[in-house]
Amino acid sequence: MAILVTGGGGFVGLNLVEALLERGEEAILFDCSVLPPAAQRALLRHGRQLNVARGDVRDAAQVNQVFESHRIEFIVHCAAVTSGAAREAREPATIVDINVNGTLNILEAARTHGVKRVIYTSSGAVYGESLYRLTRLYEESPALPLTLYAITKFAAERICVRMSELWQIEVVCARLGTVIGPWERDTGVRDSYGTHTQLAALAVAGKPAVLTQREVRRDWVYSRDAAAGLVALIDARAPRHRVYNLSSGIEWIDPIRGWCEALESEYPDFDYRLAAEGEQPNIWYTDKDRHLMDAGRIAQDIGFTPRFGPREAYGDYLAWLRDTPDFFRV
């Protein structure tokens, strides 16, 4: 029995596929683009446990083809465009098509082929305006999505819930917090490139980082925790809810400075400094400070608690950089 990971070549997807392979699962990595060499190397050593299928979630025939050669028990649907404003202005229909219609194709395949459970990777972005208005985000807090990314993720999440009732299929949605960690890269559909990844790329390349004066307040979630949470939602006997926050649930203190110091310990020549008056930083920061996504429901219902705080995350991330020296050099 296999687990299908759509968008398996993306940021969260690669972390999840790696986690699944490491615990001995058969995983099908479904993605529209070719894996980067470093990911191929890391994953292909698992041999026949891994199947890579090239395809587009917008194409129902391509999705269904995967089911012809494998018996799929679970689907984790990660494929999405993580769009920024420029892309949203340029090609809104494509974003809707991938994020909404693509999800519907996956649900339809799950129904047709009798999949046991679909895990939909939603996003904390669906809270939208509430991320800035409320002091703590619970799964029941109002969602007022602002960007096309958030609007389409919310629509897809609600469609998951609706179709699960109408079609009697099991779907659980995980609203991911802001993920940092290994395997984030420019896939062509990921516009909001994380601050940590940008800093890592500069450190590896031996280039200086010019930071803004502002630190970022955020309940980051380490990518291996995001993957572990998704695995927990696969394993859960009978989730009581349809929607779970999947974030660290704690605010990381000085995450940018902390990460710069960690990088400096590994790359002693790494030069980082705050931008001088009038100087342009060369690091893109995540949007406005958000409030915390509460991590209580997934802990209570599913028994999942994140393992990685900043210290553990940075240690693991540096080890990964050491093992994957070519990732940012392609």
Add this chain to the structure above:
Amino acid sequence: MAILVTGGGGFVGLNLVEALLERGEEAILFDCSVLPPAAQRALLRHGRQLNVARGDVRDAAQVNQVFESHRIEFIVHCAAVTSGAAREAREPATIVDINVNGTLNILEAARTHGVKRVIYTSSGAVYGESLYRLTRLYEESPALPLTLYAITKFAAERICVRMSELWQIEVVCARLGTVIGPWERDTGVRDSYGTHTQLAALAVAGKPAVLTQREVRRDWVYSRDAAAGLVALIDARAPRHRVYNLSSGIEWIDPIRGWCEALESEYPDFDYRLAAEGEQPNIWYTDKDRHLMDAGRIAQDIGFTPRFGPREAYGDYLAWLRDTPDFFRV
């Protein structure tokens, strides 16, 4: 300068086109199906003020074609599938396509052709769960859409707001309450046929109505008020908000019994009674009782207040039935 009404052959669309023609506007009725004879008769007497264009909002080329022959100043986008559960289970992708992608096509046309303002007819259904949890629905109340209809209307509404920022076009969304009145019919994409319409059809056909024991609590809005509210949003100088409730804002007392009595006054043979123990009613009722949609914002910002309470609405509705005897007989 013309006003384009998409879905102009639908329930709200016909009421709006009629209102526009009556005050001397040039209206373009864009619809995918042919007008019923009674509507043709009522509208075509306005001569060259009316243009009827056959087309599908999913087809950008068909939408754009309308702009080649007319100079369009405003668009009121009413075209949508008003889907029920059976259709949602059967063809979810079509519903998403019409309600979401269709809206995106309209916004794109508005941008390309320099339309002054788009009025999007959203729905009180977007409040979803909140309609039952909260005692009064304000535009800022949490939206938790439940059905695919509500999910796609909310997504389209949020897309209107997002694209209006990104593309610098003006869009105002009207969340319609539960509309009753003339011109409601089975268009092929309207599954939630109103209780009042069903009763009118039975009365006209000389058939008895068997009611449930339950009365329906609802802040109905008469279709001519819905049309007048949309016209007010066209006329408004500079709406302060992007979203307005458009409902009566008051609870109608005993609306089913009241309408039966009104029908009986016009059709003395009309027989209506409550279902006996175990008997199946022949009238489909609207879903669970909802709470009121507050009508304060549109009154304050736009100066629009509904004119029709139950008494005025039933009087006007009966007069329309008198003038349009063939509507339910086709």
